[in-house]
Amino acid sequence: MELIFDGIRTALFLIFSFDRDVLEVTLLSLEISCSATLISLCVGIPSGVFLALSDFPGRRLFISLVNTGMGLPPVVVGLFVTLFLWRSGPLGFLEILYTPAAMILAQAVIATPIVTGITIASIQNLPANLKLQVRALGATPLQTVWILVREARLPLLAAVMAGFGGVISEVGASIMVGGNIKGQTRVLTTATVMETGKGNFDVAIALSLILLGLAFGVNYLLTVIQQRERPR
Amino acid sequence: MSIILEVEDLRIRRGGVQVLELPYFSMNAEEKVGIVGPNGAGKSSLLLGLACLIERASGRIRFQGAEVSPGVEIAYRRRIAVVFQEPLLFDTTVLDNVAEGLRIRGTGRGEARDIARDNLELFKIGHLAGRSAHKLSGGEAQRVSLARAFAVRPELLLMDEPFSSLDLPTRIVLAEDLGRILHESGTAAIIATHDRIEAFHVVERLVVMEGGKIIQEGTPDEVMAHPANAFVAAFRRTTGAG
Numbered sequence: 244m245e246l247i248f249d250g251i252r253t254a255l256f257l258i259f260s261f262d263r264d265v266l267e268v269t270l271l272s273l274e275i276s277c278s279a280t281l282i283s284l285c286v287g288i289p290s291g292v293f294l295a296l297s298d299f300p301g302r303r304l305f306i307s308l309v310n311t312g313m314g315l316p317p318v319v320v321g322l323f324v325t326l327f328l329w330r331s332g333p334l335g336f337l338e339i340l341y342t343p344a345a346m347i348l349a350q351a352v353i354a355t356p357i358v359t360g361i362t363i364a365s366i367q368n369l370p371a372n373l374k375l376q377v378r379a380l381g382a383t384p385l386q387t388v389w390i391l392v393r394e395a396r397l398p399l400l401a402a403v404m405a406g407f408g409g410v411i412s413e414v415g416a417s418i419m420v421g422g423n424i425k426g427q428t429r430v431l432t433t434a435t436v437m438e439t440g441k442g443n444f445d446v447a448i449a450l451s452l453i454l455l456g457l458a459f460g461v462n463y464l465l466t467v468i469q470q471r472e473r474p475r
Numbered sequence: 476m477s478i479i480l481e482v483e484d485l486r487i488r489r490g491g492v493q494v495l496e497l498p499y500f501s502m503n504a505e506e507k508v509g510i511v512g513p514n515g516a517g518k519s520s521l522l523l524g525l526a527c528l529i530e531r532a533s534g535r536i537r538f539q540g541a542e543v544s545p546g547v548e549i550a551y552r553r554r555i556a557v558v559f560q561e562p563l564l565f566d567t568t569v570l571d572n573v574a575e576g577l578r579i580r581g582t583g584r585g586e587a588r589d590i591a592r593d594n595l596e597l598f599k600i601g602h603l604a605g606r607s608a609h610k611l612s613g614g615e616a617q618r619v620s621l622a623r624a625f626a627v628r629p630e631l632l633l634m635d636e637p638f639s640s641l642d643l644p645t646r647i648v649l650a651e652d653l654g655r656i657l658h659e660s661g662t663a664a665i666i667a668t669h670d671r672i673e674a675f676h677v678v679e680r681l682v683v684m685e686g687g688k689i690i691q692e693g694t695p696d697e698v699m700a701h702p703a704n705a706f707v708a709a710f711r712r713t714t715g716a717g
Contacts, residue, residue, distance in 0.1 A: 370561065370563060372559055372561060372563055373563055375523070375528050375557075375559070376557070376559060376563040378528055378552065379526055379528060379552060379556070379557035379559075380552075380556075380575060380576040380579050380623075380627070381549060381552045381553035381576065381579050381580060381627070382549075382579050383549055386579055390565070390575075393565075394565060394566055397566075
């Protein structure tokens with residue numbers, strides 16, 4: 244127990260003294276995970292809407308693949324992103340392996356199926372005849388999609404939360420494609436693993452608390468928006 | 476009176492089965508037509524087909540003399556309105572729900588809201604304007620749905636059993652209000668119904684459907700006096716007509 248209390252004491256000191264290293268790691272974590280979430284939203288929401296509203300041969304197979312992708316193990320993603328970005332790999336010419344860009348890419352690959360899957364469920368959970376009603380009001384196909392997405396906005400915020408939660412907390416892919424390089428690709432999760440390995444439990448606890456606080460803060464903000472959005 | 480809607484050889488297939496076969500149907504401007512028939516008679520398919528909301532296997536629809544081809548379906552739907560059995564309101568305020576059809580047509584927010592307010596008053600629900608549409612009673616929600624349909628000043632209003640989920644007293648009051656508003660506004664309307672109250676308050680001509688076909692037409696009194704099938708006979712008995 245003493246170890247934990249020491250850890251919490253150190254954590255509070257590191258947080259409130261604005262320790263430069265901790266601040267750097269925290270900001271980089273936020274930057275990478277927010278960028279990856281944004282990319283996953285840009286790809287996942289349109290894909291989810293398309294899969295939810297369209298009807299083509301193989302659609303169920305695509306939805307099954309998305310649902311499987313929602314549980315993609317980060318280490319598997321890390322492995323394949325590494326292979327793709329490796330010097331001799333198909334995307335080796337980008338020369339971004341062991342950079343934050345590679346970490347954003349890997350995290351976006353993890354978050355996109357989560358966002359897509361929740362988007363599909365959100366749109367499909369709307370009343371069955373709502374699409375007909377929107378079209379009956381004279382909406383164009385684009386207006387129809389816009390109104391349906393607007394109607395599903397509250398569950399779609401859950402997609403943002405799930406996507407962000409999935410990437411801010413993952414470590415496998417980040418360590419594989421980022422390499423945990425100090426000052427360049429070290430983020431909260433990879434730093435926590437490293438400090439635990441070195442036996443610096445107090446620092447590891449401090450980093451974990453910041454990580455938890457960050458995840459809670461972002462989700463709290465989104466929850467406030469979500470609840471405020473609902474008309475009374 | 477001029478013909479507003481004319482349909483020839485309309486056939487609709489759903490799930491590989493023909494659910495509607497309509498060699499000819501027409502209605503005059505300002506006319507109110509009721510469609511009655513048992514479940515599966517083809518009433519909803521007819522309304523969805525007339526609104527071009529489902530694919531038709533064959534047939535031609537002419538609205539105000541012009542053919543409704545696939546390229547002009549959206550423009551056509553902007554001249555009509557459809558009210559479904561469920562109110563299908565959007566997750567926003569009552570006022571913005573009623574303004575939605577106008578917003579879709581490009582009307583500015585302020586003007587759309589002003590028109591929406593007038594239509595809420597028309598249906599005696601002006602006091603609900605700021606309320607969440609998802610927190611209304613069944614009767615209130617259906618009034619909002621009707622106000623939304625009327626807000627776009629439709630030349631033709633299609634209604635698919637709009638009051639079927641409401642209790643009898645609410646249904647009677649709503650049917651009376653709808654009948655009055657339809658007659659005052661001179662809007663042509665087709666209403667699919669299971670209910671003689673709706674039929675007698677709203678319509679001038681009754682069409683009886685069975686198995687996807689029209690089997691009888693006439694004024695409500697004529698149809699009730701000479702029921703063409705067991706459904707109409709039961710319809711008359713259960714509501715005490717004739």
